[in-house]
């Protein structure tokens with residue numbers, strides 16, 4: 358890595374080494390481990406019924422995957438049985454019915470996302486059936502952003518054409534790594550040529566934005582192997598790229614024990630992999646959106662990052678600010694007003710609950726005033742890299758410096774390294790701090806302070 362490259366976008370391995378601590382990625386505040394069983398179906402019915410008829414975001418979790426990737430930290434069900442997917446879709450339809458009844462009106466969908474698992478495990482008929490089932494209860498608005506996650510091993514240009522036909526206009530592909538030895542070690546072998554052809558086909562079919570996920574930190578990855586993967590991926594010019602740090606948490610995800618720890622790159626190599634990736638991305642016309650997310654400079658996410666229009670939800674960075682999210686399927690998380698609600702992760706409980714006419718909500722959280730205030734500050738930091746102190750004072754009726762006196766003192770620890778600047782009227786995250794922004798945000802996380810931190814990953 359060149360010394361100039363080392364500081365690209367403010368990236369400084371030394372600062373990451375010094376300031377990195379485990380913490381949530383703040384797709385919500387409070388983070389989902391703080392949800393409790395005190396919140397359930399009655400809360401969803403109450404908030405959904407009382408909601409104004411404004412557009413919504415709608416998420417469906419499709420957990421099925423034909424084969425387990427050993428690094429996986431997602432909520433998935435390994436199965437190759439299409440009948441299981443049919444039965445699951447029956448259940449999702451019941452859930453759509455129940456929430457439609459609770460809403461009392463056909464709320465229109467401005468943003469739709471299918472995640473997993475592998476939504477691409479659904480065949481063409483199953484995907485068409487699910488889209489129709491959603492649109493029948495919650496009409497998809499003209500111009501809605503409709504995205505689907507896909508596993509290139511299950512996709513073909515013909516399948517992508519079906520996705521376009523049924524209304525998808527955004528595509529997200531899991532690539533992870535093209536190196537054959539890495540692929541074999543993590544039990545996910547996929548062909549790079551076919552994957553790049555898919556991206557080209559997606560573009561020709563008119564997907565407005567194609568996004569690609571890579572992972573670094575897997576066994577046998579080196580700066581050279583990862584650079585080769587990235588160079589190959591960039592030949593296809595995806596609109597967005599996420600380069601995730603592999604979180605090795607075998608206590609939470611037992612399959613990760615199958616990975617040879619002795620061959621995993623250490624923190625120094627991981628920092629070098631990431632630093633090299635930044636150089637390549639900057640030289641290829643990509644902008645840094647936040648943390649591990651990048652987009653071509655002309656992409657709407659890059660433009661939103663520049664104009665302060667970026668938001669975070671359970672799917673990551675988004676341009677749709679402030680929409681309530683309805684959620685369907687096992688483990689799915691909804692946010693309606695000041696209430697978070699998460700479905701059961703058990704397929705059996707999900708099925709039984711819906712068969713009995715009950716919504717399968719297992720836990721959640723009703724935000725109190727302190728959560729809302731801290732959530733606002735954390736999301737401002739995560740998405741816009743600054744907090745307007747006067748605005749927060751106005752919105753929450755507080756004196757910021759007085760209310761957050763201990764937090765402001767703790768933030769001083771980031772100032773000498775130019776990670777942030779503290780002014781009388783604002784906190785500004787500087788370029789070097791953007792890679793560590795969740796460590797800055799966690800200063801305001803009162804719930805984390807009171808808990809154990811081991812369940813969360815680190816930046817590197």
Ligand code: SF4
Pocket residue numbers: 421422424425426428429430431432433473474475508531
């Ligand atoms: S395809 Fe994705 S969700 Fe399924 S096992 Fe692999 S990493 Fe996990």
